[in-house]
Amino acid sequence: MNRKICKLLTIVLTISLLYVPGCGFGSQPEILHVAIPYSDNIPDIDTNYYINYLEEKTGIDIVVSFVKIESCDEYLKMLFDSGAEIDIVLFGGSFVPGDGVLEEYASRGDIYLPDGEYKYVSEGWDTPAGAGTVLWINKEWLVNLGMPIPKTSDELEDVLEAFKTGDPNGNGIHDEIPLAGSAGEYDLNPVEFLMGSFAINDPYHSRMTADGKRIWADPAYRDGIEYCRGLYEKGLMDKGVFDCSYGQLCEMVNSPVPIVGAFTSSSIGDVIYRGNPEVMARYVHVPPLTGPAGEAYAMIPENKHKIGAIILSRSEKKEEAQLLLDTMMSEEASLIARFGEPGVDWDYSDGKDISIYMTPSTIITKNYIRDVVQNKNLNGVGPMAVPEKYIYGVTWNGLNSDAEYVDARAQMAYMDFFVDPGGELPVGNAELSEYLDRHMIAFVTGEEDVRSDSIWREYVSGAEEILH
Amino acid sequence: MKKRLVKTISAVLAGVMACTVAACGKPAEEDAWLEKACPDKDETAEELYEKALQENILVVYTVSTRATKTKEAFEAAYPGLCVEIRDLRSPDLVEEVEKNYYSGNSDCDVIICNDNSGEFKSRIVDTGIAVPYLPSDIAGKMKDPESNVMGSFTYEAEMLFYNSAKYDECPIENIWELVNEEYKDRIYMPNPLHSFSTYAFCGGLMCVEDELAGAYKELYGSEPDTDGMSVTDYFWKRVSENIVFTNSSDEVLEALGSGSADFGFMVSSKQRFAGLGYDMAPVYRLEPFSGCRTSYSAMIARNSDNINSAKLFIRFLYGESDGKGEGYKPFSTDGTWSVRTDIPDGNDVPLDEIDLFVPDQDVLTENREYLEKFWTGILETKA
Numbered sequence: 001m002n003r004k005i006c007k008l009l010t011i012v013l014t015i016s017l018l019y020v021p022g023c024g025f026g027s028q029p030e031i032l033h034v035a036i037p038y039s040d041n042i043p044d045i046d047t048n049y050y051i052n053y054l055e056e057k058t059g060i061d062i063v064v065s066f067v068k069i070e071s072c073d074e075y076l077k078m079l080f081d082s083g084a085e086i087d088i089v090l091f092g093g094s095f096v097p098g099d100g101v102l103e104e105y106a107s108r109g110d111i112y113l114p115d116g117e118y119k120y121v122s123e124g125w126d127t128p129a130g131a132g133t134v135l136w137i138n139k140e141w142l143v144n145l146g147m148p149i150p151k152t153s154d155e156l157e158d159v160l161e162a163f164k165t166g167d168p169n170g171n172g173i174h175d176e177i178p179l180a181g182s183a184g185e186y187d188l189n190p191v192e193f194l195m196g197s198f199a200i201n202d203p204y205h206s207r208m209t210a211d212g213k214r215i216w217a218d219p220a221y222r223d224g225i226e227y228c229r230g231l232y233e234k235g236l237m238d239k240g241v242f243d244c245s246y247g248q249l250c251e252m253v254n255s256p257v258p259i260v261g262a263f264t265s266s267s268i269g270d271v272i273y274r275g276n277p278e279v280m281a282r283y284v285h286v287p288p289l290t291g292p293a294g295e296a297y298a299m300i301p302e303n304k305h306k307i308g309a310i311i312l313s314r315s316e317k318k319e320e321a322q323l324l325l326d327t328m329m330s331e332e333a334s335l336i337a338r339f340g341e342p343g344v345d346w347d348y349s350d351g352k353d354i355s356i357y358m359t360p361s362t363i364i365t366k367n368y369i370r371d372v373v374q375n376k377n378l379n380g381v382g383p384m385a386v387p388e389k390y391i392y393g394v395t396w397n398g399l400n401s402d403a404e405y406v407d408a409r410a411q412m413a414y415m416d417f418f419v420d421p422g423g424e425l426p427v428g429n430a431e432l433s434e435y436l437d438r439h440m441i442a443f444v445t446g447e448e449d450v451r452s453d454s455i456w457r458e459y460v461s462g463a464e465e466i467l468h
Numbered sequence: 469m470k471k472r473l474v475k476t477i478s479a480v481l482a483g484v485m486a487c488t489v490a491a492c493g494k495p496a497e498e499d500a501w502l503e504k505a506c507p508d509k510d511e512t513a514e515e516l517y518e519k520a521l522q523e524n525i526l527v528v529y530t531v532s533t534r535a536t537k538t539k540e541a542f543e544a545a546y547p548g549l550c551v552e553i554r555d556l557r558s559p560d561l562v563e564e565v566e567k568n569y570y571s572g573n574s575d576c577d578v579i580i581c582n583d584n585s586g587e588f589k590s591r592i593v594d595t596g597i598a599v600p601y602l603p604s605d606i607a608g609k610m611k612d613p614e615s616n617v618m619g620s621f622t623y624e625a626e627m628l629f630y631n632s633a634k635y636d637e638c639p640i641e642n643i644w645e646l647v648n649e650e651y652k653d654r655i656y657m658p659n660p661l662h663s664f665s666t667y668a669f670c671g672g673l674m675c676v677e678d679e680l681a682g683a684y685k686e687l688y689g690s691e692p693d694t695d696g697m698s699v700t701d702y703f704w705k706r707v708s709e710n711i712v713f714t715n716s717s718d719e720v721l722e723a724l725g726s727g728s729a730d731f732g733f734m735v736s737s738k739q740r741f742a743g744l745g746y747d748m749a750p751v752y753r754l755e756p757f758s759g760c761r762t763s764y765s766a767m768i769a770r771n772s773d774n775i776n777s778a779k780l781f782i783r784f785l786y787g788e789s790d791g792k793g794e795g796y797k798p799f800s801t802d803g804t805w806s807v808r809t810d811i812p813d814g815n816d817v818p819l820d821e822i823d824l825f826v827p828d829q830d831v832l833t834e835n836r837e838y839l840e841k842f843w844t845g846i847l848e849t850k851a
Contacts (some may be wrong), residue, residue: 281536
């Protein structure tokens, strides 16, 4: 009797487990293993609004593997060298592959490219590419010294001199760094901004124009380097600028005692920590400075499609992986990835408001969740395709220290300083770029004498050799 | 004379307190808070400091980033005390303070807000959510006892500025000249629905409509043909065709500085940035008005847990008893005027030599629905 009951119960239980209402046999959700760079800003991936939304939308069970290795290239190498069970890798923040890295894996057949292209880009998270970099200056120091915002390269030099000698932070110590930076990224390297007072500057395309002009060989370019050399020599540009890491730059700029007079970055939020209104209030953007020949250009931005995700060729669930990534690229998902939970963190605007770009608004942000601890999206990681009208249509959240608002104002001020490339810009030549960057640093630091004609000729012919 | 003034102010403040508490029917624990807070008790800075040292970090909600300078000076003057600044736009500040209050949250201790649109007064002051604090040693030195009810600690103006790089002197003498076609997209102004001081100016013109109509007649020699509209609405409808709306006065300042604007309405305190090379100059004389007087309030948020720190901070912000304290200095700049008789104005030209009106906040409150609808319509036409 007992055995019979047991058997019966077993059958009932088995059937009930197999026949989950609405699922039926063979409809267990597919599991996708997704690698995501670890972030302190995402406290609980299991309850993350965006992940749950994607799972619900696709019926796929997303199993996240957090990547704690900071270098994306290093991680990719380990991933492809190993047999780790990963279907998709998401990129974002500082976790992005270096130039040519993905192409190399793709050529080896490690990356699956639907339709033969990198479809899964990230468009909409970063500050809309206007100026490649912006000069931010300590306006409190200017006020303390009774100096106006510089409009020319000569005026900047005067200001930096005053920053150095005038004790603008008033602590009686010569601890001021007139112009700080880091050579790790073009936008953080002040030399790149300063070159715009002399010549069109486009480091992302090996400093060449659409019609093939070699800016790096131009006398105006050389004048620009000489100017930077002068600043460096006089201690007006931080002597450690080319060795300074991104983190060190941030620490200097965010120091409770103000020590930095000016720095460059494409977004002020890249350098000034979130929730730091005192520091944010110190700095104001400076439009491109007019050089001795009357030139003033904004640095040309990278304008490269950032890859948000890749599918591994070895994945046995390519179809599901495509479904997931296609869903992430939809407008609905992109808006969640960018702004958070609809109705809670943001809403569509009726257009009666003014956006941060002074256009009719399309999105009203209710909770500002960018770069803060939140559980609504992946904080910029992964592919997205936010339509332009939403990128430019965001309303101001009212905070004076809102980095997006500060950036938008700077970008608008730089608008008049763009040059029409007059055609498609050349693809950057990695070897040439490395050569030019290396020599730029050597000239500015004085390791090589930019004023020597023979050394300059040698440098130019070296670059020409690479091109040929 | 002074004693009488102090008594008057104390009576006004006491009256406000009594009214707010009675009007709201605060629960017993809140009355207990008020009893404990004693905003009308005279305490010296030293006494407050001693008690403040036992308290937590002071949280200040402010619409002015200048408060960060006051914070730095305060922390230097009173070692051991810490201040956290949260900068917000006026409507958001009111929203947040209200939200805190109704959810029983005591997140905010001190409120620094532009108090001119009627919104702050009706939602925060009249409801008792913010409590004025003005010690008698300072109260006796105020220019206008009336404004003490609102805890005003500095006067400013929402007024017209012109591009001084383009014009040697203001190219207009009458406000109606702003409707001229030559100024199409050359006038910048913050969205009045998001800026209390701009709202006060835009809405407040209805309080001085006769003067506005008179200025039209003076310029054109006839009454305006408003097609049934009020003269104020007609004026704004016409001039808004030339206006580029912005989010804040900072954008107006930058537009003037970059040469994108010929004129800009903005808060007068932005004048302090003239030394930074922004080419702009204030329009002091304009028929009938160049703008309106505005003011900033500092009050204690009801249910503040750090009441002594809050009182000490507000005293400090007022410039302390002798008016020489560091706390007010960040606010004493070009484009500001002192509320105290013993502190000189920050601006060279006194308020009474500028064509400004003072908006009636009650009128603004009564007409809020209408004004919001009107301005929403205006903004829609710009979309």
